[in-house]
Amino acid sequence: QVQLVESGGGLVQAGGSLRLSCAASGRTFSSLIMGWFRQAPGKEREFVGAIRRIGGFTYYADSVKGRFTISGDNAKNTVSLQMNSLKPEDTAVYYCAADLGSVIHTAMNDYDYWGQGTQVTVSS
DSSP states (O other): OEEEEEEOOEEEETTOOEEEEEEEEESOOSSOEEEEEEEOTTSOOEEEEEEETTTTOEEEOTTTTTTEEEEEETTTTEEEEEEOSOOGGGOEEEEEEEESSSSOOOSGGGOOEEOOOEEEEEEO
């Protein structure tokens, strides 16, 4: 079992920045993908980005590429999502997720564990 807890959400003006963190506890695996997803009201949950624990390889959705950065601290079992140049359309509940595989996937069904989510609201 892996438990995930997100933190760092809040309200920010358009153009501003916010940093989310995800702390993993329980069983930790040497091969692990940590992903971020988001879900806006009335919309499906969508992939934001992910990082591979081994090697630190990252992959991002086109909608956030160049604005969002994922980083990880393997010693602390934490993953962060730095969000810059935020737009109102980035408003959503952001979820941290863990995939026990070794290849980054973008589909929700590929992720085995989920956090409870944290709200990010970007005002115009």
